[in-house]
Amino acid sequence: MKNVIGVLTLVLGLSFGAFAQKGKTAEVSFASSVKCGMCKKTVESNLGKEKGVQEVNVDLKSHTVNVVYNPKKVSKDELKEKITKIGYDADEMVADQKAHDALPGCCQKTAKAHKD
Structure with missing residues (x-):
């Protein structure tokens, strides 16, 4: 019986924690050089x-x-910087050249458009 109460308490606590986190989020969109x-x-x-x-x-x-x-x-600017460090543009921020050059050829900006 103690185990059941313990499990229920844990589940309720996790559910409340997840619900509480929902209100602490923001959403943002960045234009990027992603293509495939x-x-x-x-x-x-x-x-x-x-x-x-x-x-x-x-x-x-x-x-x-x-x-x-x-x-x-994390801030919006930090997210943009993280995208550029992966090798892609993020709004006005240009991709880190070293990271961009390490991307597969089809993902680089100079690659011709293609379908997946």
């Missing part, structure tokens, strides 16, 4: 690991990176 499925995977997986980032979605049709984040842990 590999770009999408690279940005989503790398940016998704950053502190304060809760969700990343790359929209290839509009060439945007959409981020849900905790503004107490």
Whole structure:
């Protein structure tokens, strides 16, 4: 019986914690140089690991990176900088050249447009 009460208390506590976190998020979108499925995977997986980032979605049709984040842990400017360090443009910030050059050929800005 004690185990059941303990488990219920834990579940309620985690649920409340998750609900409380929802109100502490912000959303932002950046124009980016993403162009293919590999770009999408690279940005989503790398940016998704950053502190304060809760969700990343790359929209290839509009060439945007959409981020849900905790503004107490990371700022919009820091997110833009993180995108550039992955090798992609973020709004007016140009991609880090070394990171860009390390991207697969199809993901580089000079690559011809293609379908996935």
